Amino acid sequence: MAENDKLTEDRIFEAATLVFEEKGMAGARMQNIADRAGINKALLHYYFRTKDHLFDAVFAKLAQKMFMKFAPIFEEDLSLEDKIRFFFREHITFLQKNPKLPGFILNEINHNPQRIKKLMKNIDFRNIWLTILEHHKDELHKYNITEETIPQIMTTIASLSVFPFAARGIFEVVFNNIGVDFDKYIEERKVFAAEFVIKAITK
């Protein structure tokens, strides 16, 4: 039954996602994944032969999910400022729904750097930001942006969006101490980060 197949495979996949996100590759247990999927270990290995197979599948999907969220910004037909606003709004909203993604991906990349190299080998980043430059060349003179600062600005934008989720465990301890709610902080960050960046790059 192809449909039944898909159901079980998906349930395994979802269970594996939860466990891997929570414990990481090294800390995850196949038995734990089987339990969460409501099946037994034998069936788990029937669908995904090895732990590595399963992990690779989960990691590839989640990494794509994460990085694909950076893509739409290159397609939208907006002013540079609105693109920045658009990005923070969309990306942080996405991370609100997938709060464990950043920590998981960073962790696994730090423990196994070539996994990400394989996944990103295809992408031509040089071409991507040449496209952006071209697309916004008319308005660029309005901003404090040079070719040299572009990597700084791009990574700054990524940092502001992703880091609070990766460091959530620390932030929450501090916030708890000074009476700040993490969820509210995140909600406010969508606008704060955008305006912060725009202010910083405006001449």
Added chain:
Amino acid sequence: MAENDKLTEDRIFEAATLVFEEKGMAGARMQNIADRAGINKALLHYYFRTKDHLFDAVFAKLAQKMFMKFAPIFEEDLSLEDKIRFFFREHITFLQKNPKLPGFILNEINHNPQRIKKLMKNIDFRNIWLTILEHHKDELHKYNITEETIPQIMTTIASLSVFPFAARGIFEVVFNNIGVDFDKYIEERKVFAAEFVIKAITK
């Protein structure tokens, strides 16, 4: 021999630091730590009874090392702008010497949140930033800073300094693609991040 003792214990500690930073608690092996320390497993357990003991010791020390680097900024007698410059210069320089620290700490906190809660239970963050506010109250009207935006600004500063190291594995793939050198990028970031933040908070 108390001195000899210290030597061996330190060698174990350094080896454990390397292995834990690289593999994480779950992925680390006692045999590996013993090998790197140039001793055998028996002696390893002679000094630190269990893996947990050893890990707790290493984690506590590294976490303190990390967070203590945030402290001096509250003591220096500088203008707010110079404090921001001072912080990025000092903190990023520190991370250049300990590049794996952020990834390690974030990873372990995400896998075991209450470890950090125990460690930071003592610190009174509310009092700390009340002190800052008091200390700079005369110049604060020059900036776009309200009580409400302080958490946003503080976490922004932390993000800009720490995230590039936590996400180094990803950054390097992208940089490699567009001909940017990570070390040079980091060196430039000390000044870029400071001026970026100052520009953003200036009215």
Added chain:
DNA sequence: ATTAGGTTAATCTATTTAGTTAAACCAACA
């Protein structure tokens, strides 16, 4: 010279874990 304590070597135990196997079960279906 004797002793105490750091150190090694080698072996052993107990546990956890990934992965396998084989027989039986059961629902759909042709």
Added chain:
DNA sequence: TGTTGGTTTAACTAAATAGATTAACCTAAT
């Protein structure tokens, strides 16, 4: 009705690993 294939059960293997043990070794202090 009989076959197919997803599924379970339960037992198993093989390897990895944390930790303990014991006897012997070596060196510095008493």
